[in-house]
Amino acid sequence: MKNRLTILAGVTGVLLGLFLVGTAWAATTTVSLTVDNKFVPGSPTIEVGDTVTFTWDGGFHDVVFADGVSSGTPVGDVGTTFSRTFEATGTYPYVCTVHEALGMTGTITVLVAAGGGGAGGGGGGGGQQLPFTGPEDGILPIAGAALVVAGSLVLLRLRRAG
């Protein structure tokens, strides 16, 4: 059946597009909990879908986010890790409850996924300043979005034709 094949193509396009938009370029950032009671780096900027792994390099610490997510009881074992994946944009303040008064605090800033940069050479442009991302970022998510649209159009046309 020709129609069935077209439906398959449309669905595949939509799914592939969603995949590109949603899950590409998940990265992991490491934050060290140091023996001198600091988070290093304390306030990294990441993208949606990225993971931050806290690593105990020395000292007796915990990681407690303002929204309640936490590493649990403070521990002093070097090599302990605690990871959190961020699925929404925003700022996520956190502290070590043991050393909060000493300034052992930080904030994770989660931005919209901008993509990994690539071969594309984009348009030229305005005097926009992008401190964290290069001008080529975002091409793959756009390609993903285009696939979603294209796949949807195929399905829509099928429905109209049928």
Ligand SMILES: [Cu+2]
């Ligand atoms: Cu601490």
